Amino acid sequence: MGKNGEGCAIGIDLGTTYSCVAVWKEQQGRVEIIQNEQGNKITPSFVAFTDDQRLIGHDAKNQAATNPENTVFDAKRLIGRKHSDSIIKNDMMLWPFKVIAGVDDKPMIVVKYHGKEKHLFAEEISSMVLTKMRQIAEAYLESPVKNAVITVPAYFNDSQRKATIDAGTIAGLNVKRIINEPTAAAIAYGLDKRTNCEEERSIFIFDLGGGTFDVSLLKIKGKDFKVQATAGNTHLGGEDFDNRMVEYFVEEFKRKNKLDMTGNSKALRRLRSACERAKRTLSCTTCTTVEVDSLFQGIDFCSLITRARFEELNMVMFRECIATVDKCLNDAKIDKSSVHDVVLVGGSSRIPKVQELLQEFFNGKDLCKSINPDEAVAYGAAVQAALLSGGIKDVPNLVLLDVTPLSLGIFTVGDIMSVLIPRNTTIPVKKTKSFHTKLDNQTRGKIVVYEGERAKASDNNLLGSFILYGFPPAPRGHPFDVCFSIDENGILTVSAEIKSTGSKNEITITNDKGRLSTQEIKRLIQEAERFQAEDKKFLRKANAMNSLDEYIYKMRKALKNDYINAKLSSEEKEKISSAITKVTNLLDGGNSQKDEIEVLEDYVKKLQHMFKCIIGKIDLFFSFY
Ligand code: AMP
Numbered sequence: 001m002g003k004n005g006e007g008c009a010i011g012i013d014l015g016t017t018y019s020c021v022a023v024w025k026e027q028q029g030r031v032e033i034i035q036n037e038q039g040n041k042i043t044p045s046f047v048a049f050t051d052d053q054r055l056i057g058h059d060a061k062n063q064a065a066t067n068p069e070n071t072v073f074d075a076k077r078l079i080g081r082k083h084s085d086s087i088i089k090n091d092m093m094l095w096p097f098k099v100i101a102g103v104d105d106k107p108m109i110v111v112k113y114h115g116k117e118k119h120l121f122a123e124e125i126s127s128m129v130l131t132k133m134r135q136i137a138e139a140y141l142e143s144p145v146k147n148a149v150i151t152v153p154a155y156f157n158d159s160q161r162k163a164t165i166d167a168g169t170i171a172g173l174n175v176k177r178i179i180n181e182p183t184a185a186a187i188a189y190g191l192d193k194r195t196n197c198e199e200e201r202s203i204f205i206f207d208l209g210g211g212t213f214d215v216s217l218l219k220i221k222g223k224d225f226k227v228q229a230t231a232g233n234t235h236l237g238g239e240d241f242d243n244r245m246v247e248y249f250v251e252e253f254k255r256k257n258k259l260d261m262t263g264n265s266k267a268l269r270r271l272r273s274a275c276e277r278a279k280r281t282l283s284c285t286t287c288t289t290v291e292v293d294s295l296f297q298g299i300d301f302c303s304l305i306t307r308a309r310f311e312e313l314n315m316v317m318f319r320e321c322i323a324t325v326d327k328c329l330n331d332a333k334i335d336k337s338s339v340h341d342v343v344l345v346g347g348s349s350r351i352p353k354v355q356e357l358l359q360e361f362f363n364g365k366d367l368c369k370s371i372n373p374d375e376a377v378a379y380g381a382a383v384q385a386a387l388l389s390g391g392i393k394d395v396p397n398l399v400l401l402d403v404t405p406l407s408l409g410i411f412t413v414g415d416i417m418s419v420l421i422p423r424n425t426t427i428p429v430k431k432t433k434s435f436h437t438k439l440d441n442q443t444r445g446k447i448v449v450y451e452g453e454r455a456k457a458s459d460n461n462l463l464g465s466f467i468l469y470g471f472p473p474a475p476r477g478h479p480f481d482v483c484f485s486i487d488e489n490g491i492l493t494v495s496a497e498i499k500s501t502g503s504k505n506e507i508t509i510t511n512d513k514g515r516l517s518t519q520e521i522k523r524l525i526q527e528a529e530r531f532q533a534e535d536k537k538f539l540r541k542a543n544a545m546n547s548l549d550e551y552i553y554k555m556r557k558a559l560k561n562d563y564i565n566a567k568l569s570s571e572e573k574e575k576i577s578s579a580i581t582k583v584t585n586l587l588d589g590g591n592s593q594k595d596e597i598e599v600l601e602d603y604v605k606k607l608q609h610m611f612k613c614i615i616g617k618i619d620l621f622f623s624f625y
Helices: 058-062 086-092 122-141 158-170 181-192 238-257 265-281 307-331 352-361 376-388 518-560 562-567 570-589 596-617
Strands: 010-013 018-025 030-033 047-049 054-056 098-101 107-113 116-121 147-152 174-180 201-208 213-221 224-233 287-296 299-306 341-345 399-403 408-412 416-421 429-436 444-451 461-469 479-486 492-498 503-508
Touching: 010 122, 010 181, 010 376, 018 122, 018 376, 030 376, 047 058, 047 107, 047 122, 054 058, 054 122, 054 518, 107 122, 116 122, 122 147, 122 158, 122 518, 147 158, 147 181, 147 376, 158 174, 158 518, 174 181, 174 376, 181 201, 181 213, 181 224, 181 341, 181 376, 201 307, 213 307, 224 307, 238 265, 238 287, 238 299, 238 307, 265 287, 299 307, 307 352, 341 352, 341 376, 408 479, 416 429, 416 479, 444 492, 461 492, 461 503, 518 562, 518 570, 518 596, 570 596
Parallel strands: 010 147, 147 174, 201 341, 224 399
Antiparallel strands: 010 018, 018 030, 047 054, 098 107, 107 116, 201 213, 213 224, 287 299, 408 416, 408 444, 429 479, 444 461, 479 492, 492 503
16 A cells, blocks of 8 residues: 555556556565466457457457457557558558548547447557556455556657556556656666665666567666666567568468468468467477468468577567667767676567577677566566555665657757757756747747757657747847756656746647547546446346356256156246246347346346255255256
8 A cells, every 4th residue: 555545556567569567565575466367467468349348458369360350459559659650551551450540640440349330549449458457456456556657668759658648547547657668677677686786887778579679778876777878669579570470471371372361361360379479489499380270261371480590580670679789879878898787678588599699799798687578667667656656665765767768859940950858868857948039020939849860850750839929029139948848757848938028838748749638538538437337238248148048057957857857846847948948038139138137137036046946945956966
C-alpha cells in the first residue's frame, strides 16, 4: 500500500509484442513480476474481436490464425503517428488487420465486433492491453490498482508519449510517470548491484525487443542516474527477424510448389508463428524445423533451418544494431573502452549472434545478463512506481534524469530550424531564447515548433504553432522571448512573451499532432466501460450456458441409468425429459431471445433445483457420479 492509501502503484512495460507488469513488494523489499492467469510473466499485446466477445492477451493471440482480420497487435507502432507516415504505410502491408485514415489523418483500426464494423484508435487498443495488465495485477494483489508508471521507448516523440498517457487514462489508470524503457532497465540494474558506487560508472543499455530497438548510455554516480545519450530505431526488433524468415520460407514454398501464398493472411500468420518459435529455438540449438500442417491450399510445410542461415538472413539488421551502438557512443563523446557495463534488455537480445557482435564491439567485454531481459523494464518501472508513491523505504531515492530524444526548436526566417533544446538534453528542462521581429510595424508573429535534427525547419516534424499578438508599432528587430519547458514526462510547453508590452501566449503541444481531445478521451473511457460490460455479459451468458449444458448431460445420463430410472416416478421422468427438451431447444436457439441471460439463468436455477431433488431421492447418486 502506498503512503497515500491509494493502493499499490504498478510498473507496466507496454511492449510492441509483449507486455509485462510488476509491483514492489514492500514486506519482502523486492520486485515481483506478476504472472498472468496462464502462469506467464509476459502477456501478448494482442486484442481480438469476434461475433460475441473481445479477447485480450494470450486468448487473443491464440485465435489469431483463425481470425486474422480482427486480431490487432503492434498498436504501439501506430500510437501517436499519422496514417500517412511512411513507416505505417510499410507496416500495413504486413498486418492482416485493416487501418484507414481517420480525422486529422489519425490511423483507425477497422475490426468486426458483434457483427458490426468498428473503428478504433491505437490508444484504445493500447488501453485494452493496459486494462489487462491492470487486471493481472489486481488479481494478484487482491485489491484495486489505480496508479501506474508506464514505459516507452527512448525514441518516442512527444506525441507518442502523450498518446500513451491517453491510453492509460482510457484504461482508468492514473499514469504517475512515463519513463524510458532503458532508464527503467537501468533502475533495475542499479538495484541489483546496490553497492556503494561513489565513483561514476558508465552503463550501456542495449534493448532489442519485439518491435523496437533502443540503446542508451547512462552515467550512474551514487544514487544519480543520468541518461547521456540515446539512439535507436522504432522499427527494428524480433518481429523483423520473424518476417525475414517468413519471406525466406514463402520463397521456398513458391519454388517447391509453384504456389504463392503472399496475400493469404491466415497462411502467413501461421507461418509467422512457426518462424517465431523456430527463432527462439535457434537461440539454444544450431538447427531446427519449421512445420505447418496444411499451410496453403492443403499442402503441408516442413523445412529445416540452421542458426547460420538465420544469422545470414538477418545479418544486415544485426550489423545495423551495432552501428547504432557506435552512433550513441559518438553522440555521448565517449570511447567504448570507457563503458563499465553493457546490459542486455529485450527478448531479442538473447540471440547469440547479436550478443557475439556486441561483445566483439566492446572488445570482448562480458555482457550483463543477470536480469531476465524480458522483465528488466517492468522491474525498473515497478521500482519507480513505488518510489513515486512512497512505497519504498529501504532503497536509496534514485534520482532519474532522462533526456530529450530529438532536438526541439522553432522556424525562423529562411525556413531555418532554430534549436532551443538540443537532442539528449537532460529533462526536466526550461530554456529561453530571444528573437527579433523581421518586419517594420509587425503586429503579430507565428511561432512554429518542430522536433528533429534537420537544419531546414520544414524537413523536421511539425509539433504545433501559435500566434503571439501585441507587438507595439516599432521598426524590425523588436525583441521577444520564446521559452521551451519540458516536464519530467517529456511533455513540452512552448511560451512566447513580448517583454516590452507583457503580451504572452503559449501552447502545450496537443492536437496539432493528432492527440485525442478531452471529449474524445471521455467518450473512449465510456466506451471502454461498455466493452468491459459487454465482456462481463458475455461471460455471464457463457457460464449460464455451460451450467445448463452440464445439467442436461447429467440428467440425460441419470435417465439412462436403470437404477435411477426405477427410483423416479413417470411424472418425474416426464418433467425431467420436458426440461431437457426445452433447455436443449433454448441452447440451440442461440441468440434470438432478447432477455436471454435472465432466461438462461432462470433455467439454471430450475435445473439445479430439479437435480437436487433427484439427488435427494437417490442415495447412491453421488457414487454414480
Ligand atoms: P520483448 O519486446 O522484449 O518482450 O521481446 C520480445 C521479442 O523477443 C519477440 O520478438 C520474441 O520473439 C523475442 N525473443 C524472446 N525470446 C527469444 C529467444 N530466446 N531468442 C530469440 N528471440 C527471442
